[in-house]
Amino acid sequence: PRPDAAGAAAMSRVARLARALRRPAPPRSQHATVAQTHWPALAGTLGRPRHCSHAAFPPVTALSEDEQMMRDSAAKFAQEILAPQAIPMDQAGQMAPEVVSALFENGMMGIEAPSEYGGVGLGFTAACLAVEEIAKVDPAVAVLMDIQNTLLVTAFNRYGTEEQKQNYLSRLATDTVASFCLSEPGSGSDAFALKTRAVRDGDDWVLEGNKCWISNSKEAGLFVVFANADPAKGHRGITTFVVERDNPGLQIGKKEDKLGIRASSTCEINFEGCRVPASAMLGDLGQGYKMAISLLNEGRIGIGAQMVGLAQGAFDYALHYMCTRKQFGTAVADFQGMQFQYARAQMEIEAARLLVYNAARLKESGQPFVQEAAMAKLKASEVAQDVASQCIDWLGGVGFTKEFMAEKYYRDAKIGTIYEGTSNIQLLTIAKLLRSKYEA
DSSP, rough: OOOOOOHHHHHHHHHHHHHHHHHHOOOOOHHHHHHHOOOOGGTTTTOOOOOHHHHSSOTTOOOHHHHHHHHHHHHHHHHHHHHHHHHHHHHHHOOHHHHHHHHTTTOSSSSSGGGGSOOOOOOOOHHHHHHHHHHHOOOOHHHHHIIIIIIIIHHHHHHHHHHHIIIIIHHHHHHEEEEEEEEEESSSSGGOOOOOEEEEEEEEEEEEEEEEEEETTTTEEEEEEEEESSSSGGGGGGEEEETTTTTEEEEEEOOOSSOOOSOEEEEEEEEEEEEEEEEEEETTTTTTTHHHHHHHHHHHHHHHHHHHHHHHHHHHHHHHHHHHHHTTEEEEEGSSSHHHHHHHHHHHHHHHHHHHHHHHHHHHHTTOOHHHHHHHHHHHHHHHHHHHHHHHHGGGGGSSSSTSSSHHHHHHGGGTTTTSHHHHHHHHHHHHHHTTTTTO
C-alpha cells in the first residue's frame, strides 16, 4: 500500500535529516508504511534516526583518554607486579611491603590528589577504574588503595587547611598509608554512638577510647580519628583529628584473623592519653559526623568498584579454565547448560558495573548520588558473592582447593555485604530516599 500524505511527508523529513547528518536514510519497510497509514499521528516519529541522543549523551561506560590510561596502567600493574604476590600474601595474612611501595611508585595511592601535592590529579571515576582493575587480581590490595583514595585523600582534599594539605595530602599521595578510624566495639552500623572522647587541654586535645575493625592499620603512618569533643551535643559533638603513628598515646592492638582479604590488615586501635595539637583537627569542631557521612557515601561507590572487579576477576579465571578443560571430548564452556550460566553471570556483572559507573559520574558532576551509591554497593556486593560461588562450581573439585584462585575470590567476596555499610543499611538508605519522593 502507498503511504498517505502525512506518511510521505514524514519519510521526506527523515530523508532530509539523514542527508544533513551524512547518514543513509532508513529503508521504507512495509511495517513502517502500514503504521504510517493507520496511525498518522505517529508518522513523525517512525524511522527517526536514533544517533542524535547518542552524540549528546555518551554511554556511562565512555572514558576519557586519561581514564583509559589509568585503567590500563592499573591493569598492567595488577598483572605484572601484583599477580605473583596475591596467593603468598593471602597465605601469610599480610601485605608485602614491596607491593605497598609499588602502589605509591605507580601513582595508585593519590589518584584524586592534585598534582601540586604529588598526586595524579584525576577524578573519582578514574580512582574507581583503578580499584576495579586491582580487584580483578587481589581484592585485598584493592581495598587498601580504595580507602586511601576515596576516603582519606578525599577527606584532606575537601576538609583540610592549606597547611594540612601540604603536610598530609602530599604524604598520602607519595609514601604514607592512612587509616580511617570510625568503628568501635559498641558502634558498628550505629556509627555515631561512638565512645571515644576528645578533651581540650590548653592548646591541645587529648583522645581517649578504642577503635576496632580499622583497615590498613598495620601499614598506616597516619590515622584519621573520629572522637566526640562535646558528648552533651550527641553526634553533633563528633570531631575529626589526625594522629601520627609514632604518637605515644596510640597503640595498635590485635590483628584480626579474617576469612577473606587476609593480606589487608584489620586491627584494634587504642588511644590512652593521646595528645595532639589543635592543628591536628581536620575540619571544624563538631563537623565530624557530617564528614563521615559524606565520605562513606562516596566510599561505597569505591567498594562497589572493588566488588565488580572481584566478580570479573573470578569470572575470567573460571571461564579461561572452562575453555581449556574438556569432558566427553568437549570444552566445558561449550555445553549449553554451562553457557546459560556464564552468560547470565556476565549480565549480572555488567549490570553492577553500570550502577557503579553511573554513581561515580553523578558524584563527579555534583549531582545527588546517595541512593545510586547505595544501590551500586548493594548490587555489586551481592553479584560478587554469587559469581564467586558459581566459579567454584564451574571448576569442580579443583575449585575447592587452595591451589586455585577460585576459593580466594569466594572468601574475599563475603566482606562486600558487610563493610562500609551492611546490605541492610544500604536497603534502609534506598528505602528512605524513595519514601521521601512520595510524601504528600
